[in-house]
Amino acid sequence: MKNCPNCGHENLADARFCEECGQPFAIEVSEEPVLAEEEQQESEKKRFCPNCGESIPADADFCPNCGHPLKAAVRPATTVRKPLSKKQKIAIGTGAAIVVLLIGGFLFSRHYYSYPQQLSRLEQTFKTQDPEKIAEIVTSEDPNYQVSAANLKKFVSYYQESGHKADFADFLMDLKTNPSHLADFSLQTKGKYLGLFPRYQLVIQPVYLTVTTDQAGMALSLDDKKLATSKGSNYQTTWGPLTPGSYQVEGKLDNEKSVSKQALMRYNNPEFETNSHVNINLHKISFKVTSNIDGAKVLLNDKEVGMIEKGQAEIKDVVWHQGMEVQLTFKTASDQLKSDTYQIAASEFAADDYDEDSDASVIQLDFDHVQSTADVQNFLDSLYSDLSGYTSRYGAFGAAQKSELAEYFVNGLSNADEKDFEKFINDIRTSGKKSQVDAKAKVESVSMTGKDVYTVQYLIYYDTVYTDDTDDVSEVFRYKKATLRYDEDEAKFQIDNLGGAENFERVGGGA
Structure with missing residues (x-):
């Protein structure tokens, strides 16, 4: 050990300057022993003077060798960044790929579950006219109505009729572009896809049919299934909920029948409210049909009941029912001609009042562009x-x-x-x-x-x-x-x- 002659601080034996006050010491020449391996490793952990490179104690304020101030000058040794390992590189790559997939998945999902895309998929499902598939995308808020393929078959059958195919094309167009016009369905949100995107679903609006009769004891059937028997001369009953579609209503009393076909579809059907109420009156009518084509068939609700001969046909004692229509058809070599239709009211052509010579008993149905x-x-x-x-x-x-x-x-x-x-x-x-x-x-x-x-x-x-x-x-x-x-x-x-x-x-x- 070496005491400082200036301040008396005890310094290391080989110190050249006092580590306390910086007083220089007389230089003594001596051989520096070779450090042992352990001492060398220990020395590597020591601090070194940035001015002369001499090893210095950890708590020294000045370099014992050159007197260089240490508090402000000493900087921590520069950390050398080691290269990434293979595992680290794989981990970073995997993380980046996951981030890309998540972003891509989000963007795809946002498009796939967008409002227009969901409507387009609904339209494609209805286009199949498959009741099983349609049942998967339709729900109901009527607690008494059950959405099923069997029930929805009635809806599909309506649009498969030749007279409603054009309406079905309009239905598909509105379903894809303007679902608020559908009338028989409403579009509502039912939960979310992936917890993020609104899920749109069609809610069906069932229909109801009110039937009234003018006689007691009449058997009442819907699509050949008996549902009620009238109990008085002013009987009324309501059937439903029903799937929108076409239904056949039948009233039977003794050997007489009254059959009518009702279009219970709101969409593109201005007669919906009228068709939702059926009045069954079993009385007979007789009338004469005149036309400008001999050989034309007389149809009563699409059933042939006579033929025009010498300009006329006589139809007698048929049972009237609501919605009864008369029409003529004539088939040529190249075309099927049809006349206008005439709907017979309850008060017209009563059989008891029929007079073959009276104009009041005649329905005239001429064909357009036909010469007489x-x-x-x-x-x-x-x-x-x-x-x-x-x-x-x-x-x-x-x-x-x-x-x-x-x-x-x-x-x-x-x-x-x-x-x-x-x-x-x-x-x-x-x-x-x-x-x-x-x-x-x-x-x-x-x-x-x-x-x-x-x-x-x-x-x-x-x-x-x-x-x-x-x-x-x-x-x-x-x-x-x-x-x-x-x-x-x-x-x-x-x-x-x-x-x-x-x-x-x-x-x-x-x-």
């Missing part, structure tokens, strides 16, 4: 009036008259029947004895056989007038199958053909 028997008769009257004039030896039958005659025939002068008419006219005019032939036509029947094509049966009355004292000769012939075409643009008939010799017959005649 009267139209055909007017055409033939014009043709045979001109024919009578052409046969007269006192009238002209030159190029102008031939051109007028040709207008009555399809293809004009090249029509074979037109040539026969010309020959007939010329034979009369050149006979020498005949003055003229007076001709008149009478239509017996008209049938529409195609668009603007008519098959006509008619009689021709010929009265031949002679130039001398010979008595007039009257003859009657029949064209059994003449084909006429109506030109809509020109608004006129033309003869296509008169049916050939096999469809022409002599009916009678004499002096």
Whole structure:
């Protein structure tokens, strides 16, 4: 040990300066012993003077070797960052991948569970028309209604009917773009997907049907399933909740039935409120249907009950029920024609009041763009009036008259029947004895056989007038199958053909 001559502080034996006051000591030369391995390791832990590099005690304020102040000068040794290990690198990579996946999953989920995407998936499910799949996305808030594939089949069947396919296309469009218009469903949020995104679900609105009767003891059925028996002359019952769709309501009393089909669908159905109330009255009606097409079928609520013959059909003693409609159909070679419909009210055509000669007992149902028997008769009257004039030896039958005659025939002068008419006219005019032939036509029947094509049966009355004292000769012939075409643009008939010799017959005649 070495005491400082200035302050008396005890210093290490090899100190060159006092570690307390910095007083320099006389330099003593001595050999520095080699440190043992343990001492060397221990020395590595010591502090070193930043000025001279000499080892210094941990609590020294000045370097014992060079006197350099240590408190402000000494800095902690720089930490050398070790390279990452393979495990550390894998851990960091895995963490980064998880973060990327979480962000990507969130962005995907936000799109997948977005409002438009959920509506699109609902629309695709309804598009399948599969009751099982639809039942998975539909719920109900009516405690008495059960959502099931069996019940939803009624909804699907409604839109599978030919008359409602266009409505189904509208339904799908509104489901995807404007669900508030659906009427039979409401769109509500039911919980959340992944705890983040609102879950949208369709809530079905069931329907109810009120049935009233005017007689007691009437068996009442819905879709062939008996649900009640009327208990008085003013009986009323309500059935439901029911799935929106079409239902058949039947009332039966003794051997009489009243059957009606009710469309209990709100969407695109302005008659919903009316159809939700059925009044079953079992009374008989009789009426007559007139039309402009012979051979047209008379349908009563889509069931054939008669046929138009000679312009009319008589329907007698049928049981009336609410919603009863009359319509005519006629099938041509290329089309199925339908008339307007007529809905019969409860107060109309009572069987006890039927009078076949009264207009009050008649329903007239004409087909649009169809020519009547009267139209055909007017055409033939014009043709045979001109024919009578052409046969007269006192009238002209030159190029102008031939051109007028040709207008009555399809293809004009090249029509074979037109040539026969010309020959007939010329034979009369050149006979020498005949003055003229007076001709008149009478239509017996008209049938529409195609668009603007008519098959006509008619009689021709010929009265031949002679130039001398010979008595007039009257003859009657029949064209059994003449084909006429109506030109809509020109608004006129033309003869296509008169049916050939096999469809022409002599009916009678004499002096």
